[in-house]
Amino acid sequence: MSGSVAPAFRPAPGETRAVVTGIGIAVPTAASPADLLAARSRLGAGQPRAGAGPDWFDPVSVLGQRGWKYLSPATRFLLGATARALAAARLEPGAYEDTQLAVAAGTNFAANPVLARFDAAVLAEGSDALSPAEAPNFSVNMPASHAAAKHGMRAFSLTLTNPVVAGLEALLALTRALGTGRAAAGLAGATEEMPDVPVRDDAGEGACALAVESEKGARERGAGALAEIAGGFCRFLPHPAETAASTQGSARLASALGDPLTALVTAAGRGAQGDPIPFIVCCDDPELAGRLTRYCTERCAAAGVTLTPVAGYLGGDGAFFSVSPLLQLAGLITEHGHGLVLGTAPHGNLAAVLLRPARPAA
Amino acid sequence: MERILITGLGVVSCVGQDIETFWSALMRAHNEPGLVPDPHARMPNRLLYVVTDPPRATDSQGNELSRTSAFAVQAAREALADAGLGDALDGAGDGIGVSIGTGVGDAGLFEAARAGGRVPRAADGFPFKTSGALAERFGLTGPNLTVSTACSASAYSASLAVQAVRDGLADVVLAGGADGYTRVGVACFNRMGGLDPVRCRPFDARREGTVFGEGAAMMVVESEEHWRRRGGRHAYAALEGAGWSCDAHHPTAPEPTGRAIARAMRAALHEAGLDAEDIGCVVPHGTGTPLNDVVESRVLREVLAGSDRTPPAVYSLKSMLGHTGGAAGGFAALTAALILSRRTAPPNPPLADPDPECPFPLHTGEPQRRAFGHALVNAYAFGGNNISLVLGEV
Numbered sequence A: 001m002s003g004s005v006a007p008a009f010r011p012a013p014g015e016t017r018a019v020v021t022g023i024g025i026a027v028p029t030a031a032s033p034a035d036l037l038a039a040r041s042r043l044g045a046g047q048p049r050a051g052a053g054p055d056w057f058d059p060v061s062v063l064g065q066r067g068w069k070y071l072s073p074a075t076r077f078l079l080g081a082t083a084r085a086l087a088a089a090r091l092e093p094g095a096y097e098d099t100q101l102a103v104a105a106g107t108n109f110a111a112n113p114v115l116a117r118f119d120a121a122v123l124a125e126g127s128d129a130l131s132p133a134e135a136p137n138f139s140v141n142m143p144a145s146h147a148a149a150k151h152g153m154r155a156f157s158l159t160l161t162n163p164v165v166a167g168l169e170a171l172l173a174l175t176r177a178l179g180t181g182r183a184a185a186g187l188a189g190a191t192e193e194m195p196d197v198p199v200r201d202d203a204g205e206g207a208c209a210l211a212v213e214s215e216k217g218a219r220e221r222g223a224g225a226l227a228e229i230a231g232g233f234c235r236f237l238p239h240p241a242e243t244a245a246s247t248q249g250s251a252r253l254a255s256a257l258g259d260p261l262t263a264l265v266t267a268a269g270r271g272a273q274g275d276p277i278p279f280i281v282c283c284d285d286p287e288l289a290g291r292l293t294r295y296c297t298e299r300c301a302a303a304g305v306t307l308t309p310v311a312g313y314l315g316g317d318g319a320f321f322s323v324s325p326l327l328q329l330a331g332l333i334t335e336h337g338h339g340l341v342l343g344t345a346p347h348g349n350l351a352a353v354l355l356r357p358a359r360p361a362a
Numbered sequence B: 001m002e003r004i005l006i007t008g009l010g011v012v013s014c015v016g017q018d019i020e021t022f023w024s025a026l027m028r029a030h031n032e033p034g035l036v037p038d039p040h041a042r043m044p045n046r047l048l049y050v051v052t053d054p055p056r057a058t059d060s061q062g063n064e065l066s067r068t069s070a071f072a073v074q075a076a077r078e079a080l081a082d083a084g085l086g087d088a089l090d091g092a093g094d095g096i097g098v099s100i101g102t103g104v105g106d107a108g109l110f111e112a113a114r115a116g117g118r119v120p121r122a123a124d125g126f127p128f129k130t131s132g133a134l135a136e137r138f139g140l141t142g143p144n145l146t147v148s149t150a151c152s153a154s155a156y157s158a159s160l161a162v163q164a165v166r167d168g169l170a171d172v173v174l175a176g177g178a179d180g181y182t183r184v185g186v187a188c189f190n191r192m193g194g195l196d197p198v199r200c201r202p203f204d205a206r207r208e209g210t211v212f213g214e215g216a217a218m219m220v221v222e223s224e225e226h227w228r229r230r231g232g233r234h235a236y237a238a239l240e241g242a243g244w245s246c247d248a249h250h251p252t253a254p255e256p257t258g259r260a261i262a263r264a265m266r267a268a269l270h271e272a273g274l275d276a277e278d279i280g281c282v283v284p285h286g287t288g289t290p291l292n293d294v295v296e297s298r299v300l301r302e303v304l305a306g307s308d309r310t311p312p313a314v315y316s317l318k319s320m321l322g323h324t325g326g327a328a329g330g331f332a333a334l335t336a337a338l339i340l341s342r343r344t345a346p347p348n349p350p351l352a353d354p355d356p357e358c359p360f361p362l363h364t365g366e367p368q369r370r371a372f373g374h375a376l377v378n379a380y381a382f383g384g385n386n387i388s389l390v391l392g393e394v
Helices: A033-043 A059-063 A073-089 A112-125 A142-151 A166-180 A215-220 A240-245 A250-268 A286-302 A323-335 B019-028 B067-082 B107-115 B130-138 B150-166 B183-191 B224-229 B259-272 B290-303 B325-342
Strands: A018-026 A101-106 A156-160 A185-192 A206-214 A227-236 A277-282 A307-309 A339-344 A349-357 B004-012 B097-101 B144-147 B172-179 B215-223 B237-246 B279-283 B374-379 B385-392
Touching: A018 A033, A018 A073, A018 A166, A018 A215, A018 A323, A033 A323, A059 A073, A073 A142, A073 A185, A073 A206, A101 A142, A101 A166, A112 B107, A112 B183, A142 A156, A142 A185, A156 A166, A156 B144, A156 B237, A156 B385, A166 A185, A166 A206, A166 A227, A166 A323, A166 A339, A166 A349, A166 B150, A185 A323, A206 A215, A206 A323, A227 A250, A227 B130, A227 B144, A240 A250, A240 A286, A250 A286, A250 A339, A250 A349, A277 A286, A277 A323, A286 A307, A286 A339, A323 A339, A323 A349, B004 B019, B004 B067, B004 B150, B004 B224, B004 B325, B019 B325, B067 B107, B067 B130, B067 B172, B067 B215, B097 B130, B097 B150, B097 B325, B107 B183, B130 B144, B130 B172, B144 B150, B150 B172, B150 B215, B150 B237, B150 B325, B150 B374, B150 B385, B172 B325, B215 B224, B215 B325, B237 B259, B237 B325, B259 B290, B259 B374, B259 B385, B279 B325, B325 B374, B325 B385
Parallel strands: A101 A156, A101 A185, A277 A307, A277 A339, B097 B144, B097 B172, B279 B374
Antiparallel strands: A018 A206, A018 A227, A185 A206, A227 A349, A339 A349, B004 B215, B004 B237, B172 B215, B237 B385, B374 B385
C-alpha cells in the first residue's frame, strides 16, 4: 500500500494536549499507584504474578451499600477504579459539561463469566432461569455504560475489546476524541473478570482507570497533570513470536512496530532534555518480550532516542489482560512521570502509548 | 477537508451472501424470520433471521473460527475484491487497517463447546478475535480495532475507521460489523421481554420488540486521494460526518426525551457541514422495540423539521434483516451507501398497522428513485451508546 501514511498518532502542534490527572486502581493487592510500586518491591524485579483471592474486592466499602447488587464483577471493578481516578484528579461533578465528558474502556473478559453462567442456566433449565435484573450483563459494554451513567458522562461511552491491548486503545481513542472535540475530558480504563476458560493459569481480574483531560482544562480548574499523553498506535503483527524471531519477518516487524514506534518517539517522545524513556513491553511470553524489548531499543537508538527497559509492575506479564498495560502506564507515571508501554497479544495485536513529563504550570 | 470514501462492499446476510443478491432481496421487500439453528435453545421465542448455509473458515492454525468471524471473513473478501485490493486477497495487505464492530464476538464458539459438554480450548480463549482473524487472513497490519458498544458497534467502528484515515494512520481501513447467533443473547432478550413473537416490524403499532438477525457487513473505507492514485474502480458514497453521544441513563431503556440522540444527529450534520434539509434519506435504528421507535421517530421529526421540500425517504432495514446486533450499524451504513449510489431506496415491507406515534411515512410498494444527496444513519445500543453517521453521494 501507500507509503504516505503517518505510522503513529500524535497531536499536531497547536492541537489539544491531553494529560493524565488521576489514576484509579482496583486489582488484588493494589488499590492505589503506590501499591503498584510496593507490590513490585515485595515481589522483586521479576514479573509479578497476578493472583486473586475470591473476596479481594469489597463492594460495600468501595461502592457503598446500594446500587451494585445486579452489576457484574467487571462493572463493579471499573466503577471502583473510575471513582478512585476521579477522586485522585479532584474532578468533581460540574467541572465540565456532562455532554463533554466521556468514558472509553477496554475489556476482554467482562462478559465471559456472565455468559458462561447464563448459558449453563439456559442449557439446564431454559431462559426462564435467568434473572431479568442481571440479563443486561450479557452485553460486554455494560461496565463502561454503567460508569458513564454513574458519573454522568454523556459525550460518549466506548468499549473496545482487542485482546490485551484494548485498554491502551481506549486511552488513545479518548485522547483523540479530545483532539477532535468529541469530548473535553473523561475516563479511560480497562476491566476484567476472571475468565471462565483456561486462557492462562495465573490470570487476574480487576480494573484500572485514568482521568484524562486537556492540559488547558486541567490548568483552568487548578488540577495538576501527572503526565502528558504524547501519542501512540495500534497495529497487527501476524504470528508475533515467529515473526519477531525470523529474519524473513523483519519487513513486517518494521511495518507493524518499528516504523510507527520510531515515528512516535522521534517526534514526540523525548523526555525532559532528551532523557531516556523508561520502557515496558507487556507480554505473556518472556522470550517474545525480550526480543521486542531489544528490537524496540535498537530501533529507537538508531533514531537517536534512548529507551531504558525497566521491570514491569503488577500484571507486567499480561496476566490482567486489557488491564495489564494500563497498570504499567500507571506505574511508570507514578515512578518516573513518563514512559512508554508496548502491549502485545498472543494473536498479534500490538498497541503502544507514550507518555512524556507534564509541563510545569506557567 | 479530504473526502473519505466507501470503495468496496461485502455482505453475509439472511437474504444473501453477496451484494447483488442482498440488494435484490431488499427490492422484493419481504422476508420472514426462521428459527435459531440450535437444538439447545430452551426459550419460548426462538425466532431469528438466520443465515442459511453459513460460511465456515479457519485460522492459520486450522482452528475453526466462530460464526461471527467466519461471516466477517467472507464479507471482507467480497469487499476487498470489490474495491480492487487484490494484494490483500493474496494476504499482503500491509498498512491496511481493520475496524470491526461486534456485540457478541466469538461467544458462539464457547456456547458450542458447552453444549457439547466440553471446556473451550485455551487457543479459543479470547472472545473477541474477529478483527485479528481478518488481519491475519488478509495480512492487514495497519491500525486494528474491535468495537463492542453493543448494537451501535459497527457504526462506531466505521466512524473510527474514518478517523484513522483522516489522521493519516492508514490510507485504507476495512470497516464494518459482524455478529452471529448466540444462545445467551436470544435467551436474555426472551427473559427481558424484548422480542416480538411475529417478526421484526419497526414502526408498526402492534410491535412487541425486536427479532434478532445475524450476518456481516463490510466496507472498504479509503481516502479519496489514495483511491484516485491507485485508479480505484468505483466509490459508493462518502462518509461525511459522525455524531457520538451517550444517554448515561439506563442499561437497556432509551432516554425518553431523546436529547442525546438528537445531539448525535445534529453533531453528524455539523461535522458534515450540512443542514437538515440536505438529508434525502434516513436509515433509522428502528428495532421494533416500542419505546425506541417512538423516541427515534419524534427526534427525527424534530431534527429534520423546518423544510418544505420533499421529505426524506425512510428505509426501515431491520424489517428485512432483523436486528443484527453489533453488525446493525454496518448494515445500515452499507445500505445507505447502496441507496445513494444507485439512487434508489428499496420499498419498505408493508406495515399492517402503522403506529401514529411514529409519524414518518415509510414508502411501500415501489422504490423511491432520485438523487438523495445525503443519507442519515442512526445506531443505538444498550447503555445508550448512540451514533449518527452522514453519508453523501460521490
